[in-house]
Amino acid sequence: MAASDQLRFHEFDEAADLLAATPDATTTSVSERQSHVALDVGSSYDENEEGDESDKTELLSGQKQPPSFWTFEYYQAFFDVDTYQVLDRIKGSLLPLPGKNFVRHYLRNNPDLYGPFWICTTLVFTLAISGNLSNFLEKHGNTSFRYSPQFHKVTIAGVAIYCYAGLVPLALWGYLQWRKGVCLNVASYTLLETVCVYGYSLSVYIPASVLWLIPVSWLQWLLIATAMTLSGSVLVLTFWPLIRLDSRAATLAVLTIVLALHALLAVGCKLYFFQKPVYAVPLHSAYTKAPGGAQLLTASHPRLNSSMTTPLRF
């Protein structure tokens, strides 16, 4: 292949021509052949040029070592999204359509951590701020009420949301991996895709938590139902193709648990951060009877009592 005079050191442009002339070094789509060829071409050269030429061959053929877990570049791969892609994915999670699987249609093998992380952060602060505002709006008519920022709610919201968005996808991914070994018809997404789906599915709760400030009871429950339906359907539509070929009991169990956890998060946030709207005398008398820190505690009891006796108030 290489004549003796081709092995001598040439000027730079001639060496590039030589590489182009060598038939095996052209880029093809088969990666194994390229790596094999890179070794071949490199070994036939002089000692001095080997480092130079094999690097060039490597670059030309597009082969690169994947970055190690401990380097910064490894994590940059998780943030390889543009603005329009993130907005597209949020839109896809707000309006789930039955034909469009979130992972296949929107992620397309490019899951990101930007969306889940910042959606969760925004949700944490939105919940805390809206909760504080609704507390203020509910109670400011009361003379013995003193406004307090209730900053501890940020910490609680943070722990709840981050645990949900981190541990539940991990558990679901682990279950699917195990099930894949047991029953051959079950497939699985990667861990990053699962975390991504869960993160984006929480995005519908951000406008919902702002709208919960409106102190109309039936509107609040309508909002919570709508939000749970939308984000639950994103999850169901995404995971249904994976598990539908499994046994009926397992499929039903998984879907029920996924939806139940989602509902638990939504209702729990609603009940903890947002007080029920002011009804009438019974609540006021409860406040005036118990001043100070016990306000929140006694406020819940008449609500439970009234809910048991007058269900129409919902």
Added chain:
Amino acid sequence: MAAAEGSGAGGAAKPLFAGLSDVSISEDIPVEGEITVPVGSCSPDEDYSTLDEPVRDTIMRDLKAVGKKFVHVMYPKKSSALLRDWDLWGPLVLCVSLALMLQGGSADSKEDGGPQFAEVFVIIWFGAVVITLNSKLLGGTISFFQSLCVLGYCVLPLTVAMLVCRLVLLAGSGTVSFIVRLIVVMAMFAWSTLASTAFLADSQPPNRKALVIYPIFLFYFVISWMILTFTAQ
């Protein structure tokens, strides 16, 4: 010189570069530059001269640098002084003063009150670190400490807002004072966000600018919320 090269390569039997020894530089081309090494200014005393100066000079120099950066933040033009000579003294001073002023707030019970010193401190520093990591992961070209420096210095308008809010609260805490505080905090929040965007936006890839600016917006929004909801004991 090129002609000599060409003639050297033209003869096939001659080895390459043999003609170089024949090349001579013609006298027409003037040789420029100095080849003498300046000796006088490199005395060893100059490197350590800042050790002998009075302490006042050292402190004043650093204070002037911090003060100059404050001025850059208040009038954000596209100057690179904030980025080039970064320092973290200014952010530290601003963060500590803001946290001291925000501490405690009103509290009926111990946990129902405003953010504690540690919470404010952690939110500001941890928030700035997370935003810097975010912008670097998205492909920004700014260095880690430069970004921390900019984000820290741009807290200055919000610290001024906190001072104003405390003064207004001394006067009274009714609806009028709330509206005044709301306007001041909103104006300072917009100022902070625009100032930091002016400094940081250029170093980001163009199709990801919004992805980098949104966390900065959220960061200053949270700090503004903490300032606005501060109620005195």
